[in-house]
Amino acid sequence: MKLILPSTLVYLSQLKDNNNREWFAINKSTFDKEQKNIKLFFKLIKEDLETVDNIEKMQVFRIYRDVRFSKDKTPYKSHFSAGFVRQKPQLRGGYYLHIEENNSFVGGGFWEPNKEDLLRIRKELSIDASELREIIGQKEFKNYFGTLQGEELKTAPRDFDKNHPDIDLIRKKQFLVTRQFTNEEVLSPNFANEIIARFKAMRPFFDYMSDVLSTDLNGISLY
Numbered sequence: 001m002k003l004i005l006p007s008t009l010v011y012l013s014q015l016k017d018n019n020n021r022e023w024f025a026i027n028k029s030t031f032d033k034e035q036k037n038i039k040l041f042f043k044l045i046k047e048d049l050e051t052v053d054n055i056e057k058m059q060v061f062r063i064y065r066d067v068r069f070s071k072d073k074t075p076y077k078s079h080f081s082a083g084f085v086r087q088k089p090q091l092r093g094g095y096y097l098h099i100e101e102n103n104s105f106v107g108g109g110f111w112e113p114n115k116e117d118l119l120r121i122r123k124e125l126s127i128d129a130s131e132l133r134e135i136i137g138q139k140e141f142k143n144y145f146g147t148l149q150g151e152e153l154k155t156a157p158r159d160f161d162k163n164h165p166d167i168d169l170i171r172k173k174q175f176l177v178t179r180q181f182t183n184e185e186v187l188s189p190n191f192a193n194e195i196i197a198r199f200k201a202m203r204p205f206f207d208y209m210s211d212v213l214s215t216d217l218n219g220i221s222l223y
Contacts, residue, residue: 002045002192015078021075024075039060042097049084052199052200054091058083060081064076079099084097092210093205093206095199104186108206109148109206122160122170126160126170145202152172153171175205181194
């Protein structure tokens with residue numbers, strides 16, 4: 001059944017308020033049940049997504065936090081999440097689904113592109129950003145995501161003109177889209193369809209980036 005259960009949000013809220021190993025151990029059976037339910041939901045989302053894109057793999061992220069280098073030493077995440085990776089190397093970009101009380105969202109894009117990919121994107125945008133502008137200017141894209149998000153430099157990257165008309169795109173270090181959902185939306189019978197609709201709306205952006213990152217500046221395929 002493609003539904004998020006109310007008990008899932010209840011459990012995550014309780015975990016957030018009781019984020020310690022003792023409470024988690026006492027309520028381990030509840031965690032096991034909710035994790036089983038959410039993994040099934042994620043699996044069904046992957047199957048739906050595979051009808052509209054080529055997905056290489058799904059990764060369900062663990063509930064346990066890596067606290068080795070963090071000031072926040074709470075041991076558990078207060079959300080369930082999964083990523084869906086497109087078929088590489090030709091297809092780039094990945095879809096992300098995050099379920100958390102009052103903070104559920106879908107997202108996707110390029111979180112930490114390596115320096116070679118980032119330079120390739122910037123060079124492409126410096127030559128012609130009109131195709132990306134058209135994609136992110138589409139009514140559906142703007143209604144779902146607003147605009148491109150992500151960290152950016154305060155000024156132009158090295159060897160790029162700070163007065164370039166597309167410098168707002170060129171100085172980006174990340175290229176991300178997100179869409180928040182209320183608890184009511186998450187628990188609605190139509191939630192799975194809403195997720196897939198948002199993922200489908202991301203695909204033209206992903207396909208553009210894939211074309212850029214799988215070719216050289218002359219448009220010759222690298223694969």
